Amino acid sequence: MNHQLGSHIASRRHFLESAGMGFGSVALAGLLHSEGLLGSESSTNPLSPTQSHFPPSAKSVIWLFQTGSPSQVDTFDYKPELQKRNGQSLAGADPKTGFFTTSGKCLKSPFRFNQHGESGAWISEIFPNISRHADDIAFIYSCFSRSNNHTPAILELNSGFIRQGFPSLGSWLTYGLGSENTNLPAYVVMHGKKPRGGDPVWSSGFLPSVYQATALDPRQPKPIANLQRSGELTDPQQRSLLDALRAANNKHASTRPFDRDLSARLESFELAYRMQVAAPEAFDVARETKQTQEAYGLNRKESQDYGRQCLIARRLIERGVRFVQVFADVAKTPGGGVNDVPWDAHSDISANHGMCARSVDQPTGALLDDLKQRGLLDDTLIIYGGEFGRTSDSQGAKGRDHNPNAFTTWMAGGGIKGGTQYGASDAFGYKAVENRVNSHDLHATILKLMGFDHKKLTYRFNGRDFRLTDVAGDVIEELIA
Amino acid sequence: MILAYRLALARTPDSSELEGILDFIQRQTDSRKDQSNAQELAIRDFCQLLFCSNEFVYVD
Numbered sequence: 001m002n003h004q005l006g007s008h009i010a011s012r013r014h015f016l017e018s019a020g021m022g023f024g025s026v027a028l029a030g031l032l033h034s035e036g037l038l039g040s041e042s043s044t045n046p047l048s049p050t051q052s053h054f055p056p057s058a059k060s061v062i063w064l065f066q067t068g069s070p071s072q073v074d075t076f077d078y079k080p081e082l083q084k085r086n087g088q089s090l091a092g093a094d095p096k097t098g099f100f101t102t103s104g105k106c107l108k109s110p111f112r113f114n115q116h117g118e119s120g121a122w123i124s125e126i127f128p129n130i131s132r133h134a135d136d137i138a139f140i141y142s143c144f145s146r147s148n149n150h151t152p153a154i155l156e157l158n159s160g161f162i163r164q165g166f167p168s169l170g171s172w173l174t175y176g177l178g179s180e181n182t183n184l185p186a187y188v189v190m191h192g193k194k195p196r197g198g199d200p201v202w203s204s205g206f207l208p209s210v211y212q213a214t215a216l217d218p219r220q221p222k223p224i225a226n227l228q229r230s231g232e233l234t235d236p237q238q239r240s241l242l243d244a245l246r247a248a249n250n251k252h253a254s255t256r257p258f259d260r261d262l263s264a265r266l267e268s269f270e271l272a273y274r275m276q277v278a279a280p281e282a283f284d285v286a287r288e289t290k291q292t293q294e295a296y297g298l299n300r301k302e303s304q305d306y307g308r309q310c311l312i313a314r315r316l317i318e319r320g321v322r323f324v325q326v327f328a329d330v331a332k333t334p335g336g337g338v339n340d341v342p343w344d345a346h347s348d349i350s351a352n353h354g355m356c357a358r359s360v361d362q363p364t365g366a367l368l369d370d371l372k373q374r375g376l377l378d379d380t381l382i383i384y385g386g387e388f389g390r391t392s393d394s395q396g397a398k399g400r401d402h403n404p405n406a407f408t409t410w411m412a413g414g415g416i417k418g419g420t421q422y423g424a425s426d427a428f429g430y431k432a433v434e435n436r437v438n439s440h441d442l443h444a445t446i447l448k449l450m451g452f453d454h455k456k457l458t459y460r461f462n463g464r465d466f467r468l469t470d471v472a473g474d475v476i477e478e479l480i481a
Numbered sequence: 482m483i484l485a486y487r488l489a490l491a492r493t494p495d496s497s498e499l500e501g502i503l504d505f506i507q508r509q510t511d512s513r514k515d516q517s518n519a520q521e522l523a524i525r526d527f528c529q530l531l532f533c534s535n536e537f538v539y540v541d
Binding site: 232233234236237240241244245247248249251252253256259261262265266269 | 498501505508509512513522526529530533534535536538539541
């Protein structure tokens with residue numbers, strides 16, 4: 001090697017970019033954050049558990065995001081009028097509502113609906129397992145969003161804004177609540193193929209990056225990249241290396257007492273060391289009984305990926321993870337959907353929604369059963385829904401286009417009043433008309449359930465106090481038990 | 482070791498650091514008694530430590 005400190009030596013930045021050293025790994029944000037929880041400086045750690053504004057009714061959230069957008073009129077928002085008027089003109093239809101052009105003619109649902117539970121909620125036949133929980137669920141039939149395009153709509157549902165750069169709900173909650181588990185990140189996202197919009201969907205925006213999600217693909221044998229130590233190193237050798245590193249970093253930090261990043265990073269190595277044991281354990285669904293695995297549909301091809309996501313979600317919240325977001329992984333979706341937007345039934349509602357439901361119905365029902373059996377449903381908030389709805393008129397012969405003007409989202413557990421039916425779309429399910437609900441209202445309600453006044457959870461940036469709900473948002477009190 | 486410090490951190494280690502480094506390399510070497518290249522591997526561990534250190538990663 002040339003010993004001159006010359007230009008051939010890579011810059012520090014370049015070296016770090018190419019060497020990786022685990023920094024590129026998805027885990028880093030979570031790691032950088034929780035660090036310090038064990039140390040004497042826990043009071044200055046940004047991830048230390050903190051007090052919410054008032055006692056929460058939910059301790060953790062599992063958001064089952066149905067990417068690509070299920071059709072409201074084929075799932076939970078039954079419209080007899082639409083069934084009757086198949087092929088007739090849809091009054092007031094705007095063929096440019098969606099991403100393409102629709103026919104303006106009513107398309108009836110290919111699925112039968114039945115009423116379920118004491119509450120008598122109408123649910124499509126494609127959800128035999130979710131139907132069993134009708135009385136645990138609060139349906140919101142009047143959701144709307146601002147964009148008819150997947151990426152901005154997904155961003156809106158996650159951050160309240162249709163543009164990139166704003167913190168996601170999970171980041172705000174992590175900022176507000178800190179981390180309960182020092183061995184795992186506070187905010188975990190699970191995806192198959194990443195949803196449309198990619199990493200910015202779970203961004204921490206202008207919040208400190210420690211509040212960013214740890215995003216991973218649980219289909220991979222090692223869901224968290226670069227976590228396991230190299231096989232060339234034994235545990236005592238790694239421990240000795242980390243001890244020596246700590247000594248060097250302590251010496252360096254002692255002359256820079258005001259830089260919190262230094263101590264944070266120092267502890268990040270310790271969290272990673274602990275995660276080497278904790279994370280593979282948390283993600284290992286083989287530790288569940290065969291009965292549980294089959295209940296979640298892990299033995300069926302259609303449901304195994306989403307089933308694994310749901311089962312891991314339960315294992316994570318049991319271990320103190322606050323916010324788990326699942327982007328429904330449906331391996332093959334006919335009828336218009338593709339991997340990153342599985343519910344996107346542009347060409348064939350029956351084939352697409354039939355397959356998507358075979359993927360998600362059983363695991364979703366099993367998750368609700370399982371949480372209930374373990375006494376976890378009372379303090380775990382489940383959210384289920386997509387980024388917009390679909391048109392009541394047809395696209396092509398059998399498909400439906402995007403429709404931001406009406407869709408159904410439901411919630412269960414964690415302080416939710418089961419059996420509630422809130423808001424309404426019009427007689428054809430085309431537009432939300434009664435008690436309309438946008439992302440700010442959903443977010444305000446979720447924050448309330450987690451113990452926060454959405455008007456008071458703020459972060460100063462660019463000279464003003466920002467909120468998740470911007471300058472809007474009404475808590476939907478009718479949903480809360 | 483002194484050269485490694487100069488290359489990575491543009492300074493020489495002080496005596497207590499040098500003592501710590503030698504101690505670390507000795508420990509990592511001893512842990513690999515059965516390997517013929519034990520010392521080389523120990524020096525590799527030391528280089529990794531240097532590249533992971535805050536002093537290397539952050540610019541003041």
